[in-house]
Each structure stands twice: as structure tokens, then as C-alpha cells.
Amino acid sequence: MTEPVRDGGANHIAGEETEDEAVRPDGPGPALPPPSAVESLVSSLLEAGPEVAEHVVRAAQELLLAAQVIVDAAERAVQEQQSVRDQARGTDDDSEDGAATVHHLDLAE
Numbered sequence: 001m002t003e004p005v006r007d008g009g010a011n012h013i014a015g016e017e018t019e020d021e022a023v024r025p026d027g028p029g030p031a032l033p034p035p036s037a038v039e040s041l042v043s044s045l046l047e048a049g050p051e052v053a054e055h056v057v058r059a060a061q062e063l064l065l066a067a068q069v070i071v072d073a074a075e076r077a078v079q080e081q082q083s084v085r086d087q088a089r090g091t092d093d094d095s096e097d098g099a100a101t102v103h104h105l106d107l108a109e
Helices: 019-023 035-049 050-092
Strands: none
Touching: 035 050
């Protein structure tokens, strides 16, 4: 009776992985892909501590508030332009209801 070969001796074919190599966690294996930018950011925030994370969240809130102010100002500007245009149409328009006249374009011309 002989002992089974455990080190991949005679039964080991070049380029093949034995069961021991496949199970061994320190052996060569597929590498993990590099972390994405978001994963790196979250990892850095967790390592930095809660004060830094709180600061970043507050900064993000301030950026959102600034964006909201810009959107509100643009909305007001559009409303002002519409009211000026409507006032100008009211004095220059000859139609009874003041609505814009739509003409059919004849493509045969």
C-alpha cells in the first residue's frame, strides 16, 4: 500500500491547477478589479472619520441649495420675458384674442 501523492507529483499536468492550489487562499487566483471612483470615495470617507463625512454632506447640501437658487432665478427670468412679450403682443397684435397666428406652410411654393 502506498500513500497518495499530495504535492501534485506524477499526476500533476503542467498548466493545470490541483485541488489543493484551487482551495488555498494564498495561492494565485483571479484578482479583484480596481475599485470604482465612488467606492474609493466612500472608502476614504469611512477611513477619515465622521467629522469629514459630515463636512462633505453639508458641502453637498450647500451646492444643492446654490443650484436651486440658480434654477429659481432662471424661472423668474423666463416668467418676466413671457410677461414682457405678452404685453408687447397685447399692444401690437390686431387679432381679437391676442393669441399668435399660425399659418400653414405650403411646401409646393
